[in-house]
Amino acid sequence: MEKVEKKRLSLRMILRNRWQLYLLLAPFLVLFILMTVLPVLSSIVLSFFNFDMVSFPRFAGLGNYLRMFLQDKIFPTVLANTLVLAILTGPASFLLSFVLAWLINEFRPAMRTLLSFMFYAPALVGNALYIWQVAFSTDSYGYVNSLLLSLGVITEPIAWLSSTSYIVPIVVMVQLWQGMGVNFLANISGLQNVDTELYEAGAIDGVRNRWQELWYITLPGMQSMLLFSAVMSIASAFSISSIITTLAGYPTVGYAADTIVSYLSDVGTVKYEMGYASALSVVLFLLMILTRLLIGRLLNKVGR
Amino acid sequence: MTILRKRFFQPRQDLAKTQARRFTRSRFGNVMFFVFLFAAGAFSVLPLVYSIVTSLKPLDELLIFPPRLFVVQRPTLKNYLALPDVVSSLNVPLLRYLFNSLFVSVTATALHVIVAAMAAFVLSKSDLKYKNVIFILVQFSLLFNTYTLGVPQYLIYTGLHVIDTYLVYLLPFIPSTLGVFLMKQYMDGYVPGALIEAAHIDGAGWLTIFWRVIFPIVRPCVLTLTLFSFRDTWATIPSGTIFSESLKTLPTVMSTITAGGIARTGTAMAASVIMMMPPILVYLISQGSLRETMGNAGIKG
Numbered sequence: 001m002e003k004v005e006k007k008r009l010s011l012r013m014i015l016r017n018r019w020q021l022y023l024l025l026a027p028f029l030v031l032f033i034l035m036t037v038l039p040v041l042s043s044i045v046l047s048f049f050n051f052d053m054v055s056f057p058r059f060a061g062l063g064n065y066l067r068m069f070l071q072d073k074i075f076p077t078v079l080a081n082t083l084v085l086a087i088l089t090g091p092a093s094f095l096l097s098f099v100l101a102w103l104i105n106e107f108r109p110a111m112r113t114l115l116s117f118m119f120y121a122p123a124l125v126g127n128a129l130y131i132w133q134v135a136f137s138t139d140s141y142g143y144v145n146s147l148l149l150s151l152g153v154i155t156e157p158i159a160w161l162s163s164t165s166y167i168v169p170i171v172v173m174v175q176l177w178q179g180m181g182v183n184f185l186a187n188i189s190g191l192q193n194v195d196t197e198l199y200e201a202g203a204i205d206g207v208r209n210r211w212q213e214l215w216y217i218t219l220p221g222m223q224s225m226l227l228f229s230a231v232m233s234i235a236s237a238f239s240i241s242s243i244i245t246t247l248a249g250y251p252t253v254g255y256a257a258d259t260i261v262s263y264l265s266d267v268g269t270v271k272y273e274m275g276y277a278s279a280l281s282v283v284l285f286l287l288m289i290l291t292r293l294l295i296g297r298l299l300n301k302v303g304r
Numbered sequence: 305m306t307i308l309r310k311r312f313f314q315p316r317q318d319l320a321k322t323q324a325r326r327f328t329r330s331r332f333g334n335v336m337f338f339v340f341l342f343a344a345g346a347f348s349v350l351p352l353v354y355s356i357v358t359s360l361k362p363l364d365e366l367l368i369f370p371p372r373l374f375v376v377q378r379p380t381l382k383n384y385l386a387l388p389d390v391v392s393s394l395n396v397p398l399l400r401y402l403f404n405s406l407f408v409s410v411t412a413t414a415l416h417v418i419v420a421a422m423a424a425f426v427l428s429k430s431d432l433k434y435k436n437v438i439f440i441l442v443q444f445s446l447l448f449n450t451y452t453l454g455v456p457q458y459l460i461y462t463g464l465h466v467i468d469t470y471l472v473y474l475l476p477f478i479p480s481t482l483g484v485f486l487m488k489q490y491m492d493g494y495v496p497g498a499l500i501e502a503a504h505i506d507g508a509g510w511l512t513i514f515w516r517v518i519f520p521i522v523r524p525c526v527l528t529l530t531l532f533s534f535r536d537t538w539a540t541i542p543s544g545t546i547f548s549e550s551l552k553t554l555p556t557v558m559s560t561i562t563a564g565g566i567a568r569t570g571t572a573m574a575a576s577v578i579m580m581m582p583p584i585l586v587y588l589i590s591q592g593s594l595r596e597t598m599g600n601a602g603i604k605g
Contacts, residue, residue: 017509021430024514028423029438031479036445039456046452053455100344103337111338113591118345121352124535124583131351177348182532186486189524193494224493228486235446265451274455281452288447 047279052272064279074255074263075280082238082259082284084168086291089175090237094230097180101187102218116188123181129246132174136160136247161248164256171257174243179236183229190225194218219302226302230295238288241265260284355580359383359573366569383570387578390561390571396549398557405553408470409537409582412477416533417526419478424487425514429500439488442481454543461545472545473553477537483529490525491518527590535583554579 047064049057068075104115135143138159145157160166194217202217219226241261244252250266251258260280268277358366360379391398427435427442457476461467466475495518503513519526541555558579562572 017511020510021426021432024422024510025426025432025438027419028479028484031419031475032442032445032481034460035457035476035479036453036481037441038460039453040445040448042456043448043452100341103341107334107338115341115345116591117587118342118349120587121349124587125351125355125580131354182482185528185531189490189528190493193524222493224489228489231443231446231485232482238447239449261449261451264449268451274452278452281449285444285448289444292443292447 043278044282046275047282049275050273051275053274054272057275060275064276065283067276068279068283074258077255078258078260078263081168081255081257082261082287085171085175085240085257085259086234086237088168088172089179089240090233090291092172093176093179093237094183094233096176097183097229097233098187098226100180101184101191102214105188105191116185119184120181122178129174129178129243132170133161133247136170138162162253164254167244167248167252167257170247171240171244174247175236175240178243183232186225186229186232187222190222191218194221215302223299223302227296227299230299231292234288234291234295238284238291352580355573355577359570359577361570363570383574384578386571387574390568391557394549394557396552400550401552401554401557404551405538405555406582408473408553409534411470412474412537413530413533415474415478416480416483417529420480420483420487420529421519421522421526422514423484424491425518426510427484428488428491429495429497429518430510442484442488445481446485458545467545468547468551470551472542473537473540477533477540480533480536483533486529486532487522487525490522495521527593531583531586531590534586538579538583 046057048060048062050060050063051057100119104112104119107115137143137145138157138161142157142160144160145154148154149157158166160170198217198221199213202213207213207216239259239261241259244250244257244259244262245265248257250262261284264277264280264284267273267280357376360381360383361376362378362380362382365377388398394401426432427439461472461475464471466472499517499521500513503517508516539555541553541559546552558572558575561568561575
C-alpha cells in the first residue's frame with residue numbers, strides 16, 4: 001500500500017519538475033546545434049555544390065559524387081589506403097588499449113600509476129610526432145639509419161619515409177603509439193568501477209578461471225566504456241592524416257599512404273574546391289557510420 | 305625485497321580476505337607482466353625523455369655525429385636561460401600570453417565538464433522523449449571529419465560577432481561531444497537508476513539530484529574529462545579567428561620560437577618542455593585524486 005503511494009509521489013515529482021530537465025540539457029544542446037549540427041548540415045548541403053570560397057556556390061547536383069567515383073584517378077587509391085589503415089589500426093588500437101588497461105589495473109596502485117603515466121605520456125607531449133620524423137630521417141643522421149648502419153644490418157641509409165614499402169608500417173606504428181591515450185584512460189576508469197561483488201558472485205556461480213571471469217564479468221561490466229572506446233577507435237582509425245603529412249608530406253610517393261582525409265584537406269586548402277572536399281567528407285562519414293553499426297552488433301555479443 | 309614485493313606485486317589483497325576467491329595472477333606471472341609492460345611503456349615514454357634530454361644539450365652536442373638520442377655529456381640550462389631573450393622581442397609581455405592560455409584552458413575546461421555532465425545526465429537517466437535522437441546525433445558527430453566544418457563555423461562566428469574575442473576559444477570546446485559521450489557511457493554503466501528513483505521519492509527535483517547526488521558520484525569521470533579537456537584547450541591554436549596579439553595564447557608563441565631554425569633547436573625543446581608541464585601537472589593531480597575516489601566506489605542501488 002505504502003509502496004504504491006510512494007510510486008505515485010515519485011511520479012508526480014518527475015512530472016512537476018520537467019522544466020529542470022530542459023534547463024540541464026539546454027546549454028549543451030544550443031551550443032551543439034550551433035557549433036556542430038549546423039556546420040555538419042551545411043557541409044552536407046555544400047557537397048552538392050561547386051564552391052571555390054570566392055564566388056557564390058553553384059549547384060552541381062550529384063556532380064561531385066559522380067566525379068569521385070567515375071573520373072577521379074586518386075580517389076580509389078586514397079579510399080583503399082583509408083580502409084587498409086583503418087583495418088590495421090582500429091581493431092588493434094581498441095584491443096591494445098583494453099588489454100593494457102586490464103593488465104595494468106591488476107597491479108598495486110604505485111605500479112599502476114607509474115605504468116599508466118608511461119602509456120599516457122605520448123598524449124601529454126605536445127610535439128610528440130617530431131621524434132619520429134627525426135628518427136626516420138632519410139640521411140645517416142636519422143637515428144634508425146645510424147643505429148642500423150653501426151650494427152651492420154644495412155650498408156646504405158634507407159629513405160624510410162619516401163619508400164612505398166616502409167611508409168604504411170611506420171604510420172601504423174606511430175598511430176598505435178600515439179592514438180591510445182583517451183581509450184586507455186577510459187578503460188582504466190571502467191575497470192576500476194566494475195562492482196567487486198559481481199566477482200564474488202561469479203566465483204560462487206562457477207566461474208572457473210581468469211578467462212571466464214574476463215568474458216562473463218569484466219567485459220559485460222564495462223560494456224558502456226567499450227562502446228565509447230570503439231567509437232573513438234573508429235573515429236581516429238578512419239581519420240589518420242596529420243601523422244602522414246607530418247612524417248612524409250603530401251602527397252606521399254605514389255600516394256602510397258595518403259588517406260581520404262589528407263586528400264580532402266589538399267583539395268580544400270590548395271585547390272579551393274570546398275564542394276568536392278565536402279563530398280569526400282560525406283562519403284567518409286557514411287563509411288564510418290556503417291562501421292559503427294557493425295561494431296555495435298558485435299559488442300552486443302560480449303558476455304553471451 | 306620482500307617488503308617491495310608486498311607493496312607492489314600483491315594485487316587485490318583486500319579481496320583475498322573475502323570468502324570468494326578472486327582469480328589473480330601468480331607472483332611469477334605478475335613480475336613477467338611488469339617487465340613486459342615496463343619495456344613497452346619505456347618505448348611509449350621515449351619522446352618525453354628525448355625532449356627533456358635535448359633541452360639540456362648545448363648546441364655542439366645537438367649536432368654531433370653519430371647522433372646520440374638519450375645521452376647528454378655536459379648538461380646545461382642555457383636553453384632555458386635563453387628563453388627570456390627570445391620572448392623579449394615580442395611586443396606583448398610573455399605574462400599576457402600565459403594569462404590568456406591559463407584563462408582560456410581553465411574556463412573552457414570547467415564550463416565543458418559541467419555542461420557535458422548536465423547533458424549526459426539528462427540523456428542517460430531521464431525519460432525525455434527525444435533523448436535517443438540527440439544521443440545518436442552526438443555519437444555520429446564524432447565521426448564527421450572536422451576539416452570541412454571550418455568554413456561554416458567561421459560564418460557562424462562572424463554572424464555572432466565573436467571574431468577576435470575570447471569566445472572563439474570557448475565556444476567550440478564547451479559543447480565538445482566527446483565529453484558528453486564519455487559521461488553518458490559512464491552514467492549508463494555505473495550510476496544505478498534506483499538511486500535517482502529514491503531521490504525522487506525523497507522529494508528532490510532533477511536539478512537537486514544532478515548537483516547533490518550525481519555530480520559527486522561521477523567524480524572519477526569528471527577528473528578524467530578535465531584532463532582530456534585541459535590537454536586539448538592548452539594546445540589549441542585558433543586558425544584565422546584571433547588577430548589581436550593581446551588575445552593570443554602560448555602555443556602561438558611557441559610556434560614562432562620553433563620556427564627559428566636549427567640554431568634554436570635547444571631553445572625550442574626547452575620551450576616545449578615548459579609547455580608540457582601544465583598538462584602533466586593536471587594529469588598527476590586528477591589521477592592522484594582519482595585513486596582516492598576509487599576507494600569508496602561501488603555505489604549500490
